[in-house]
Amino acid sequence: MARMGVWIRRFLGRPGDVDIGPYRRLVAEAGALADRAGRVTDLRSALASAPPATAEFCALMREAAHRALGLRPHDVQLIGALALLDGHVAEMATGEGKTLVGAIAAAGYALRGERVHVVSVNDYLARRDAEWMAPLYAAVGLTAGWIAATSSPGERREAYARDVTYAAVSELGFDVLRDRFVTDPADLVVPAPQVAIVDEADSVLVDEARVPLVLAGSAAPGTALPELAALARRLVRGYHFTIDGEGRSVHLTAKGIETVEKALGIDDLYADPAMVTQVNLALHAHALLKRDVDYIVRDGRVHLINPSRGRVAVLQRWPDGLHAAVEAKEGLPPSETGEILDSITVQGLLGRYRRLCGMTGTALAVGERLREFYGLRIAVIPPNRPCVRVDEPDRVYATAADKEEAIVAEIAAQHATGRPVLVGTLDIAESERLAARLRARGLDAVVLNAKNDAEEARIIAQAGRRGAITVSTQMAGRGTDIRLGGHDGAEEAEVTALGGLYVIGTGRHESSRLDDQLRGRAGRQGDPGGSVFFVSGEDHLLTAYAPGESLPPADEDGRVRHRGAAELIAHAQRVAEGVNLEIHRNTWRYTRVIERQRDQVLGYRDRVLHGDAAAVALREACPERYAELCAAFGAEAVGRAARQIVLYHLDRCWSEHLGFLSDLREGIHLRALGRLDPLEEFNREAVPAFRAMLAEVERRARRSFAEADLTADLADQGMRRPAATWTYLVQDNPFGSEWDRVLRHVAGRVRRRR
Numbered sequence: 036m037a038r039m040g041v042w043i044r045r046f047l048g049r050p051g052d053v054d055i056g057p058y059r060r061l062v063a064e065a066g067a068l069a070d071r072a073g074r075v076t077d078l079r080s081a082l083a084s085a086p087p088a089t090a091e092f093c094a095l096m097r098e099a100a101h102r103a104l105g106l107r108p109h110d111v112q113l114i115g116a117l118a119l120l121d122g123h124v125a126e127m128a129t130g131e132g133k134t135l136v137g138a139i140a141a142a143g144y145a146l147r148g149e150r151v152h153v154v155s156v157n158d159y160l161a162r163r164d165a166e167w168m169a170p171l172y173a174a175v176g177l178t179a180g181w182i183a184a185t186s187s188p189g190e191r192r193e194a195y196a197r198d199v200t201y202a203a204v205s206e207l208g209f210d211v212l213r214d215r216f217v218t219d220p221a222d223l224v225v226p227a228p229q230v231a232i233v234d235e236a237d238s239v240l241v242d243e244a245r246v247p248l249v250l251a252g253s254a255a256p257g258t259a260l261p262e263l264a265a266l267a268r269r270l271v272r273g274y275h276f277t278i279d280g281e282g283r284s285v286h287l288t289a290k291g292i293e294t295v296e297k298a299l300g301i302d303d304l305y306a307d308p309a310m311v312t313q314v315n316l317a318l319h320a321h322a323l324l325k326r327d328v329d330y331i332v333r334d335g336r337v338h339l340i341n342p343s344r345g346r347v348a349v350l351q352r353w354p355d356g357l358h359a360a361v362e363a364k365e366g367l368p369p370s371e372t373g374e375i376l377d378s379i380t381v382q383g384l385l386g387r388y389r390r391l392c393g394m395t396g397t398a399l400a401v402g403e404r405l406r407e408f409y410g411l412r413i414a415v416i417p418p419n420r421p422c423v424r425v426d427e428p429d430r431v432y433a434t435a436a437d438k439e440e441a442i443v444a445e446i447a448a449q450h451a452t453g454r455p456v457l458v459g460t461l462d463i464a465e466s467e468r469l470a471a472r473l474r475a476r477g478l479d480a481v482v483l484n485a486k487n488d489a490e491e492a493r494i495i496a497q498a499g500r501r502g503a504i505t506v507s508t509q510m511a512g513r514g515t516d517i518r519l520g521g522h523d524g525a526e527e528a529e530v531t532a533l534g535g536l537y538v539i540g541t542g543r544h545e546s547s548r549l550d551d552q553l554r555g556r557a558g559r560q561g562d563p564g565g566s567v568f569f570v571s572g573e574d575h576l577l578t579a580y581a582p583g584e585s586l587p588p589a590d591e592d593g594r595v596r597h598r599g600a601a602e603l604i605a606h607a608q609r610v611a612e613g614v615n616l617e618i619h620r621n622t623w624r625y626t627r628v629i630e631r632q633r634d635q636v637l638g639y640r641d642r643v644l645h646g647d648a649a650a651v652a653l654r655e656a657c658p659e660r661y662a663e664l665c666a667a668f669g670a671e672a673v674g675r676a677a678r679q680i681v682l683y684h685l686d687r688c689w690s691e692h693l694g695f696l697s698d699l700r701e702g703i704h705l706r707a708l709g710r711l712d713p714l715e716e717f718n719r720e721a722v723p724a725f726r727a728m729l730a731e732v733e734r735r736a737r738r739s740f741a742e743a744d745l746t747a748d749l750a751d752q753g754m755r756r757p758a759a760t761w762t763y764l765v766q767d768n769p770f771g772s773e774w775d776r777v778l779r780h781v782a783g784r785v786r787r788r789r
């Protein structure tokens with residue numbers, strides 16, 4: 036029965052939430068209008084009378100893309116664009132030309148008079164796509180702009196004033212956060228949100244959703260004790276400390292505590308809570324965060340690696356104490372820490388848009404989350420040409436050593452035929468180790484990872500050439516277009532005859548979506564290609580997410596051929612996905628109340644910024660002083676000062692309130708021990724604290740108004756605004772030991788389902 040399901044899906048395509056039949060019909064009608072569209076000289080005025088999401092619109096946009104870009108959109112691309120125009124997520128395989136799909140939809144929205152933000156995963160893609168698609172927008176009378184990390188406020192304002200603006204999600208988020216701190220309406224950068232089209236939608240909407248963007252006021256350098264880093268280095272796993280199964284928390288053993296106390300010359304470590312924290316941070320940095328896996332050191336700084344993309348995560352840092360501990364471990368001076376001024380989650384950021392849609396190669400696997408958190412539905416768009424890539428079953432080995440031996444042998448065997456091979460590794464350290472082994476066997480492997488990302492374009496351009504061996508981290512997992520026979524396609528026929536690109540994954544990822552993205556580098560647009568994953572019983576996926584369950588016995592060559600192995604791998608991935616879903620849910624539950632409070636603060640801030648709400652507050656609160664000042668300086672000057680005073684205290688109190696909520700959240704799970712619901716408890720305390728905060732703003736503003744010298748600079752009187760820096764705060768373990776509970780709960784549930 037299951038086999039029949041697979042068979043039916045292969046022929047009919049996978050079902051999504053959205054029936055694409057009506058889109059198909061529209062596009063078929065558009066086909067019949069092709070000749071007429073071809074004769075149109077003025078596409079702009081023709082489009083003015085063709086509402087988006089009609090056959091005529093499709094025919095005209097196809098013609099426009101052909102003339103402006105030399106690309107004639109395939110039917111499936113128009114179907115994808117129609118799905119986006121209906122506010123869905125279009126699932127389209129890799130290499131199907133989603134950039135053009137997004138641009139057609141963006142043009143449709145913009146022609147309706149809506150402002151469109153195309154949300155990319157990084158600056159490079161934002162610029163590349165905006166520049167690539169600019170002629171298409173120009174052909175239909177629209178303008179497009181892009182934002183980069185280096186853009187000045189003026190350039191940003193100009194880019195946001197275009198009909199369509201391409202920006203990385205982080206740039207967009209930080210612009211929104213920065214706007215929350217301006218005191219003059221003329222300094223605002225981002226216009227009111229209307230339509231967001233999200234590229235790599237699963238990555239942005241799901242994977243990034245756990246990491247809030249944090250705007251921080253720069254403060255003192257972080258502190259970590261270098262001697263603790265040296266001490267942590269001497270501690271031995273299993274003897275001095277233990278690591279929890281899934282590798283997310285570390286604890287000192289009794290022997291470890293004794294050793295630490297002796298080294299520090301103290302009797303009772305736990306009598307000094309600040310020291311306990313420092314020791315734990317040093318131990319965490321030593322035992323759980325690995326150089327060339329979780330971070331790299333470049334130019335004397337620690338750079339985090341994005342686990343799902345394999346790239347340097349620009350601006351990301353761990354919560355301050357931990358970041359400083361990693362710097363101490365690496366012998367680096369501590370970088371600046373920051374007080375949180377405000378933060379926003381991707382969900383909070385994109386939830387502001389009236390219309391949200393997106394495209395990705397892998398949406399169905401996270402359909403539940405897209406529905407639950409964003410109310411999005413998925414339209415599965417079939418490929419332009421059927422995919423003929425051969426995805427082989429996993430090759431499973433009992434030990435990591437046997438696995439690596441087999442990977443090297445397989446690469447050598449494929450290479451001997453001349454077939455280009457792309458090897459996807461799970462981290463930088465593995466990519467370098469494997470490349471060294473290959474070179475030792477006389478095989479010339481090119482490495483691509485976050486350390487040499489500047490050479491990405493050059494390396495990828497050659498990855499499809501005859502005999503190429505490219506070893507890459509997840510960097511090559513998304514958005515990289517590997518053309519058979521090299522970028523000029525010179526050896527295309529030859530490489531096609533050899534079977535196309537062969538993708539080897541050195542281990543399954545925590546999410547099957549990442550596996551699929553890697554496989555998708557081969558077999559683009561009907562090209563031949565192949566893929567296979569190697570797995571071992573010692574892989575993190577199995578040890579962390581299927582602890583206590585062992586693989587079936589291996590044969591003499593170390594390989595496990597029993598089909599129970601595949602079931603166990605699938606089970607571990609389901610557990611991992613379940614844990615991530617649960618964490619996402621938890622993050623959202625806890626941030627929801629904060630987001631609601633923020634909305635209220637922003638509403639009030641807006642009234643102060645754009646109107647005379649501050650003056651009215653203060654006039655009613657201190658009528659005599661108000662009248663006296665107005666008589667001396669004039670109502671306008673007093674109104675301006677009142678606005679500065681209220682905004683200053685509002686922003687400060689909000690920042691303090693966020694600090695309070697963050698501390699509250701850290702320890703709230705302990706309330707479960709007293710049979711209280713942590714979330715309810717959190718909300719129960721957050722609401723009165725918010726009310727108290729608003730009262731405090733009023734109190735402080737009133738006092739400043741009564742005491743401040745309005746003729747002098749307010750900043751000199753203690754109301755200096757902190758210089759804002761921006762960073763992502765990676766809260767790897769957002770709810771402390773609650774993680775363990777979640778993991779056990781989900782593992783139990785998945786096991787029961789099996």
Ligand SMILES: Nc1ncnc2c1ncn2[C@@H]1O[C@H](COP(=O)(O)OP(=O)(O)OP(=O)(O)O)[C@@H](O)[C@H]1O
Binds near residue numbers: 107130396515
């Ligand atoms: N209608 C078309 N006709 C011919 N080539 C096209 C067409 N549309 C797109 N392409 C080409 O297909 C290639 C892939 O396009 P694009 O990068 O947009 O794909 P993608 O779907 O975003 O892939 P990925 O999932 O890997 O990011 C590009 O080289 C582009 O020029």
